[in-house]
Amino acid sequence: MKRFIRTYLFSLDHKMIGKQYLITGLLMSLVGGYLAYVFRHQLAWPGSPVPGYGMVGPDQYNGFVTMHGTIMVFWVAMPILLSGFGNYLLPLMIGARDMAFPRLNMLSYWTFFLSTVVLITSFFVPGGPASGGWTSYPPLSDQPGFTGVFWGGHLWILAVALEFTSMLMGGINFLTTTLALRAKGMCLFRMPIFVWMENIASLLFMFSVGPLIAGAFMLLADRLVNTGFFMPSAGGDPLLFQHLFWFFGHPEVYVLLLPSLGILAEVFTVFSRKTLFGYRTIVYATLVAGVLSFVVWAHHQFISGMDPRLAAPFSVTTILISVPFAISLFSFIATLWGGSIEFTTAMLFAVGMLAEFMIGGVTGIFNGSAAADIYLHDTYFVVAHFHYTLFPVTFFGAFAGIYHWFPKMYGRFLNEKWGKVHFWVTALSFNVIFIPLFLLGLAGHQRRIFDPTVFDYLAKYQHLHVIATFAMITMLLGQIPFIANFIISIYKGRLADRNPWKGTTLEWVAPSPPGHGNFENDPVVHRGPYDYSLPGRDREWVSQTEE
Amino acid sequence: MLGWFPENISTYGHGIDHVIQVIYYIVGAWFLLVEGVLFYFLIRYRKKKGVPAVYEPGSTWKALLWVFIPAVLILGFDLGIDWAQAPVWDEIKLSLPLPEQVVRVTGRQFVWEFVQAGPDGKLDTADDIATVNQLTVPIHAKVQFELLAADVIHSLWIPNLRLKQDAVPGRTIKGWFEATKEGTYPIACAELCGSGHGVMKGELHVLNPVDYQRWLHETVH
Amino acid sequence: MKIAEANENQVPLWRLGVWWFLGSEIVVFGGLLACYTLYRFHHPEWGMEAAHTLSWVGAINTVVLLTSSLTMILAHERVEQCDLSGAVKFLGITILLGLLFLSFKGYEYHHEISNGLLPSKSLFWSFYYLMTGLHGLHVVGGLIANGVVWQGLKKGKNPHRIESVGIYWHFVDVVWIYLFPLLYLASPGGAL
Known part of the structure; x- marks a missing residue:
């Protein structure tokens, strides 16, 4: 029993924690999918009872739409892509035995688990879950009187705050692990693209979420102690929250996109037997896109009532950001050229x-x-x-x-x-x-x-x-x-x-499944990550550990 | 694709429709081209016995031109789109023509309240006309609106006019439109505003000058 | 087998971790300060509200916190010189000064609340309580961390941890350096 708890529940092993995130995220996607089923049924046949739920009123509808968005972004996409695959693969790919801070890692998962419990609880409190949209714009989300949701709104903010805390702990771990625990010979430009993507995503999250955390405190204070940060009657401004939200919200899109592009890079190279086209170009393009993602947020707010003159500069930055992504996507397509695709x-x-x-x-x-x-x-x-x-x-x-x-x-x-x-x-x-x-x-x-x-x-x-x-x-x-x-x-x-x-990257050097500590011997890296079909070799793939 | 749009009845609606159409053709062509290349590669370079993959790390400038040239072209087209849409945006959201009719619009859970200048053409006078969910305007007249919100954020949405503007508590946002066709058109709310968001529904009546004068006369007296 | 171990002898793990942690903290306070500053430009009348803060207590607290940063550095220095008993002494003073800071802050809150200056009185007071409250929580957190390290030092364990808590304590100090002028000293009528 004690061994079961150590191995499967309060594990310090990055691989088990990664699986915990992955499974929790997949289970939450069923919750998000069920909500989508309920409101899509309502949209197709308004007013008829939904099999497996019952009648949907406008309040339930708003609550379900809100929770669907919240769950799919924060409780499915982030835990699966950033934390799940990140935890499982990052130490393996850089040849580390574990994360830099295994205890912090475990704490990160259990904070996330707690946030999940809080979020699920909000479905069952009087008044139902938050119903102000996943963007939670005040004043609608600011005063319970506007939606009739009291506890649900508080719990929503609490759950999101806990989830952010958990992801920040994870991010600190990823960045530290990548900087300090790489195997001998694993210089930065020998890291698999997935590792780059996880780290850039963690950085983007870390530097964009702070203002929204501040905004969440302000929103919670408005709800609990009657301040008026976002209430015009008290001198506050509802648009401020939108700015805080989208200052985070746009980088957040890339927090989800980048790990997924990392997966794509690994899968493309393995199954086309090609080296990645433009490895450094992809890394630099992603860094540029990451920086630009901090100055595009107001394109979510063109008609929000902000100064319409701001539309021009934010249109331009939005256009600029499409260039680095076009470069990355074209490089992925070019990787397929001349391949042997399975x-x-x-x-x-x-x-x-x-x-x-x-x-x-x-x-x-x-x-x-x-x-x-x-x-x-x-x-x-x-x-x-x-x-x-x-x-x-x-x-x-x-x-x-x-x-x-x-x-x-x-x-x-x-x-x-x-x-x-x-x-x-x-x-x-x-x-x-x-x-x-x-x-x-x-x-x-x-x-x-x-x-x-x-x-x-x-x-x-x-x-x-x-x-x-x-x-x-x-x-x-x-x-x-x-x-x-x-x-x-x-x-x-x-x-x-x-x-x-x-495959050529280090995770394939370890046993399947890898034991605690990952590798039998600490791997030593001699080459870049994608040496497939290298000319002058008998075998069509050369592992990073080979000279 | 424009066939899906509701009929345009505003002077500036064509500008928006035109921008959407231009973008549609540009990105449509690019989309087909890129997907075409992707699927060509997938079929052409599928695994075949005895045909090894080539080694091309894309580390030379010469090789990278294959991704840089299309990326620069995309930048050019993007800037072109931006340049084409800017005057339309400026006309709708930045300019404010001299009004021939003024109306104050207030979004409130879950109705649109309209206060319209009476025959004296001024707001906040005794002959103001207050209506709920029903807005009546003359055809071919520049109507200026002051948009307010009483409680939460709403968004004034009149699809046929191509008009959408958020109404934010604590702010007065000015805008304008000019209707070009008589008839009755839907008004909705486009920003989630609570449980009645989906039934926040009004009507815009565009009348010819004669009918409008008659309506004005009947309503005021 | 030791799991977490720097393969090449670079920056120690915990130091990197603390810096990343501070990076994420800075943007939280940065966001809050930016919001406050933006609002402040639109509300010059907040200067009158700020006149009701107890500037002299705030000033004393600034000195208290700056002194505690000094004693923290001295404690760190003693650890470097392998003088653990000296480190215990200076870290102890740091903790006492932190407690003193909280006491003064508590006195201020008491004074303000009994004069009806509640968080809901006006937006200025909302910001005042939110920012000083959040800062106060960080002081509490720092004191707990300091206490743990202090306990360890007394037994001669993990003396290197003084650097982590030290970095954090200086950060808490620096935040206060921003809060004090913005909330207490902003002159009546002026933009800032």
Whole structure:
């Protein structure tokens, strides 16, 4: 019993903590998915009871939309991509035995777990969960009287604050570990791209979240002790919160995107047997994008009532930031050139992520252009746009990572046939959900209304909501093969050796699964991370440990 | 794609529609090109027996031109889009033409309140016309609005006018529109404002000058 | 097997960790100070409110906290010279000065609240309580950390930890150096 607690609950091992984050995130995605199912059913067939829930009123609808967004960003995307894969892979990839601060790491997970408990609790308190949107704009979120949600709002702020604290602890660990615990010979420009991405993401998070933490304190004070930081009647300004939120919110998008791009780089190189095209270019481009991400936030607020003259400078910075990302994405595509591409499930998800993310990228140009944004802001066009960025990044990225590193985590393969079924159902249903939402947005469909048939100009497009909802249910059902595959393969999957995909990076030098301390002998690094198909070698891949 | 839009009935709506269309064609072409290259690579370079992968680290300037040139082109197109949309934004949000009609709009959970200048053309006088959820304006007249919010943030959303502007408590935000077609059009709220956000619904009535004068006369007396 | 160990003899892990921690703390206080400063420009009348703060207590507290930073440095110096009993003495003084700071702060709060200057009185007082309160919590946190290290020093354990708590204590001090003029000394009527 004591051993069970040490190994599976209060483990100090970065690999177990990574798995804890990963599993918690996956479980929370089921909660977020269930909420989406409830409100999508309501949107398709307003007023009819939702099987598995019941009648949805406008307050429940707002609460569920709010919690869906909050959960998917902070309790699914961040724990899976940043903390889950980061914890599991980062020490392995740089040849460290563990994180720099294992105790802090454990504390980080359990703080996160506590935040999860607080958030889930908020569903069951009187008044229900927070319902002011995941952006939680005051004054709506500021005075319980505006929404009728009292405890739910307090708990929401508390849960988010705990989650931020947990991610900050994780970030301190990632940065310190990367700076101090790299294996001999692992200089910075020999680190796998994934490690770079995790560190840049941690830096972005660390330096963008502070003002929002200050904003959360102010919001909480407004709710609890009747201050008026965001209440105009007391001299406060509601727009200040929007600035604090989006100063964090835009870098946050990259906090999610970068780890996923890191996964993509690892999977692309392994399954195309190519070295990464433009390794240093990608690193520098990402650093530039990271810096720029701090000066684009107001493009979320073109029509918020801020000074309209600010639209011009923020349009320009928004445009500039597309350049480093274009360079990175083109480099990933160029990596495929001249390759020998094998379509494993991991590769399918990685390719799918890139292909779908581009739709999110190009539709962002519409929103980033202030004049077009007048029409498109706060419509379903925006909903479709950010789902086309965040869904591929979060789920395609996570699935690519899971199918790719599952053999390392459990010493067994996931079933590839069911994996491909999982991919195709997910990818197809994803597009059928969100393409109709683009069209609804063009038709002028504003967000977050719980019954579109109230408006005549929307009622005629109701069939698009029905299509999207059917596709959404299909997607949820499509996850059953994955869940079954995951559980069964842990025990019954085909056995994998330490390097099943013939990868070059250090995690493939360790046993599958690696024991506590990771490596039998501390690895020594002699070369860059992606020496595939190196000319003049007998074997088509050269591990980083080989001379 | 513009077929999905509700009919435009404002003087500046065409500008917005035009910007969206320009962006659509530019990014559409780029999107097809990049996805085309991606899928071409995926098919052309799929694993074949006896065909090894090449080694190309992309570390020379010559190789990197393959990503830098398209990136610079994208920058050029982006700046072009920005340059094309700026005058439209300036006309709608930065300019404020002399009003022929003034109206004060207040968002309140969960109605739109309108206070319109009566025959004297001035607000805050005895002949002001106060209505709830119903706004009546003359066609081809520059209507200036003062937008306020009584409680939380709302967003005045009139799709046919291509008009959207957040109403923020504590601020008075001015803007304008000019309707070009008679008829009745929906008004909605585009910013989540509480449980009644989805039923915050009004109507814009655009009348010809004769009907408008009659309406004004009937309403004031 | 020792798990966490710097493979090459570089900066010690804990020092890196403390600096990253401070980095994330700076942006929290930075955000708060930026918000306050922005509002302050729009509300020149806050100068009149600021006149109700007990500037002389704040000034004494500034001296107390600066002195505690000095004794912290002296404690660190003693550790470097392997004079642990001297370090225990100076760290003890630092802790006492921290407690003194909190007592003065408590007296101020008591005085203000009994005069009806509550957080909800005006936005200035909201900021005053939020910023000094948050700072006070950091002082409490620093005192707990100092106490742990002090206990260790007495037994001769982990003397190197004095550097971590020292860096943190100086940070808490520096935050106060910003808060004191912004909240107490801002002159009536002026922008700042």
